[in-house]
Every structure is written in C-alpha cells, then in structure tokens.
Amino acid sequence: MAAITLYDYELDEHCYRVRLLLTMLGLEWAPHAIDMVPGEEEKQPPMLALNPLGRLPVMRDGDLVLHGTEALLAYLARAYDGANTWLPKDAADFGRVMMWLNFSTLDLQPASQARVQALFGTTGVDAPLKEASRNAFRIMDDHMTKRGYEHGEWFVGDHVTLADLALFPSFALSRDFGIDHDEFPALRRWIRRFRNLENFTTMPGIPDYH
Amino acid sequence: MTAPTVWIPVALSSEIEAGASAGAVVDGKEVVVWRDTSGKAHAWEDRCPHRGMRMSFGFVRGDHIACLYHGWQYDTAGQCQYIPAHPDLDVPQTIKVPTYATKEANGVIWSTLSEEVPDEAIPGETDQVTALRSLYIDCPAALIREALETASLPGFSASEEETDFAALADTVWTLTTGEDQLYIGVQPVNPSQTALHVVIAGPEATYAGAGQAHFSTWLETLRRSLEDGAPEKAASAPMTTAEVA
Numbered sequence: 001m002a003a004i005t006l007y008d009y010e011l012d013e014h015c016y017r018v019r020l021l022l023t024m025l026g027l028e029w030a031p032h033a034i035d036m037v038p039g040e041e042e043k044q045p046p047m048l049a050l051n052p053l054g055r056l057p058v059m060r061d062g063d064l065v066l067h068g069t070e071a072l073l074a075y076l077a078r079a080y081d082g083a084n085t086w087l088p089k090d091a092a093d094f095g096r097v098m099m100w101l102n103f104s105t106l107d108l109q110p111a112s113q114a115r116v117q118a119l120f121g122t123t124g125v126d127a128p129l130k131e132a133s134r135n136a137f138r139i140m141d142d143h144m145t146k147r148g149y150e151h152g153e154w155f156v157g158d159h160v161t162l163a164d165l166a167l168f169p170s171f172a173l174s175r176d177f178g179i180d181h182d183e184f185p186a187l188r189r190w191i192r193r194f195r196n197l198e199n200f201t202t203m204p205g206i207p208d209y210h
Numbered sequence: 211m212t213a214p215t216v217w218i219p220v221a222l223s224s225e226i227e228a229g230a231s232a233g234a235v236v237d238g239k240e241v242v243v244w245r246d247t248s249g250k251a252h253a254w255e256d257r258c259p260h261r262g263m264r265m266s267f268g269f270v271r272g273d274h275i276a277c278l279y280h281g282w283q284y285d286t287a288g289q290c291q292y293i294p295a296h297p298d299l300d301v302p303q304t305i306k307v308p309t310y311a312t313k314e315a316n317g318v319i320w321s322t323l324s325e326e327v328p329d330e331a332i333p334g335e336t337d338q339v340t341a342l343r344s345l346y347i348d349c350p351a352a353l354i355r356e357a358l359e360t361a362s363l364p365g366f367s368a369s370e371e372e373t374d375f376a377a378l379a380d381t382v383w384t385l386t387t388g389e390d391q392l393y394i395g396v397q398p399v400n401p402s403q404t405a406l407h408v409v410i411a412g413p414e415a416t417y418a419g420a421g422q423a424h425f426s427t428w429l430e431t432l433r434r435s436l437e438d439g440a441p442e443k444a445a446s447a448p449m450t451t452a453e454v455a
Contacts, residue, residue: 175267182232182233182235183344185221185344188225189227189230209278
C-alpha cells in the first residue's frame, strides 16, 4: 500500500491540484475515490471523521491527516521537495507564492463555483460568478504580461512554483463554464509552458493532445 | 461590418508561438489564428467541417492543425488530410476549412476574413517594433477612438510633450508623444467589445523592459476608465458559450 492516500474525486479541480503535485514530485500515492456527485460521500460520517468541514481534498500520509488544498500543497512541498523548487526558501519569493496561493483560494473561488454550476447545476452559470472569474483571469493575464517584459516565464521567480500549479487548473478549465481563452494571450502562453513540464498530468476537461 | 476587403488585426505576432493556436472574434465571426512549426501564421474560419467544433480548441502538429474533437487533421491549405477513425481513407477534397488571406507586419498578424487581398498595403510600415500587448476592452471601437483622440499618453523617452492621435485606417491608429509612438491595430470583436493589438514603433534596445511596462500600465488604466464610463456595462457578457462535446 502506498504511503500517501488522497481522498479524491476525479472531476474536482482542488483534488486535481493535489494530484498534479503528487505526480510531478514523483511520489508513490494512491487515490481513494469518493463519490462527491451525486453521493456527497465527503459529507458522510466516515469522511467527516477525517475532515469535519465535509470537503475534499483530504490526504493521509502515515498517521498524518490533512485537509484543505493550500495546506496539502504546502505540506507536500515542504516534506518531499528537498530542492525547495515549489515553495521557495527566499523570503520574498515565498511571500509572492503565498500571495498567489491565497489568490487561488479566494479570488478564483468564483471560477470554481461557476464550474460546479456548469457541470452539475441545472440553471446555468450565474453572471456575477462569470464576471468575477473573468476579472481574476485579467489580473493574472496583466501580471504575466508584465512578467514577460522581464523575461519571466512563471508567476514567481525563474522557475515553476506552487503559484503556477495552484492557478493553472482554474484557467485551463475555464471553457467548462463558458470563458474562452481568446482574450488572455499571456495566460495562453503560460499554460502551454506548464503543460510541457515533466510529469504533467491531465484531468477531464484538460485535453491530452493525441 | 467592414464591407470592403481590409486588413484586420487578429493577434500580436509574439502571442502566437510556433505550434500554437488561438481563437479571435471579428465582428462576431470566429477565427482561428495559428502558427505552423515552420513559423508561418494562418487565419481560418474557426470551425471544423466535421462537427462544427472550434479549431482553436485543437492543437498543431508540424504543418497540420488537428481538431480536438475527433482529431481530424488539416494542412496549411485547410485541406483535411487525415481522419484518425479512418486511417486508410483517402480524404475527399471537399473536406476543407475556409482559409483567409493572412499577413504579418509591424509585429501584428492581419487577416481579411476572406481569400481576397486588399489593394492597399497595411498602413504605417515601420522598420523596428517592440511588442507591447493585446488589450480587450468592453467598449465599442468608436468610443475608444473618441477617448484616444484627446488622450494624453505620458512619454517614456521624454515627458512634457503633446500627444497626437492619427487614424491611418479604420483598423490602424497611432498615438505619438515626442519620440514615442504606439501603433494600434483595432479589432472590433462585437458591438460592445474591442481588442487593441498594440506595439511600440521603436527598437527593443530602447523600449524592452521598462518602456514596455510603462506603456502597458497606461493601457490598463485606459481600459479601466473606458469600462467604468461605458454606457452599457458588461451586462452583455463577452464570453462565448462553451462548446459541449
């Protein structure tokens, strides 16, 4: 049995963030599939014992049980990325990465909600959620446009970090909820770079080019 | 609508890398802009003849672009050459994506959205350009023009100069402050949205880095003020409906 277990729902973008990092770090891990839709298994007693909030992702590493995407990503980086690539040691870059991690949780929340509405709802996507998602993508595109002027290819520093990994799924999946990539040229180039990283892995909605 | 054949900007050259594709909308018409691995840019109707999927969702392999849906591959003439589900099939000549006249000049990719090539050249040929950015604004082109006609663009090389606006064509504007000039390709997306493809008409040695950041920040401010002042705020959502497989 693998040391690390991810309580996982394949279509959930937050679980995908953790799967991405587990895979890109080359760790041995196993998914424990949770029937989130329609079963709401994450809100049933066995899962509530692991995370009383009733949300995924939840991860077990030996005796340690953690929940919350940011915590899982930060833990994995600290525990298994000895080179400090994903979570930089430099204080300023660490701060910048944390800023974008926070952005991915707070400011991309509308994008996450919009996608859930589009995939599982019956009444379509609320316009304010779409508008808020687009505003967040614009902020990201403006940032990457300026990074381009200083030959920066990633959100922070001179290599990929958790900032890129946490931001990637929302934009890559935006067509799921009706936001096209046309007007975000800097983000288009950035996701191409991200897709080309070693051990990159896809999820439903992020095509694997045959 | 742009009735006679004119060159319309659809992307900055630097935004479409070799082997990449992107969607663009001109007056409501969907266009795929892509660059083959030899570096040549193409603009086509953004529609796979098979099931109508947007080709811009697809991917480029060498000098072919493939539809994401079923992998049908088209050569640079728009001719379907390969259908994965029928690998031995000699694909009929009738399976073809409409291709448009496409040209690159001044750091911008232009298309006519037809096979026709206009009599007039792309105005304002410049020797040296520095890529700046594309700016998507929820505002009709006419209102953006009105704002730019009286705009004051802070110079990078020197300040304290007047700004001159000029329209070289409906789709090409310039803003000049002293030595500095922004060259702006105007792409009308729909009645309430416009894309500006902006380059600096000057050498990278002068403008790369700080100069680019200077003008990019000004453009962000311009976008904010235009959208805050736009008569019909982005209620008519500029997003397209997701294509569902």
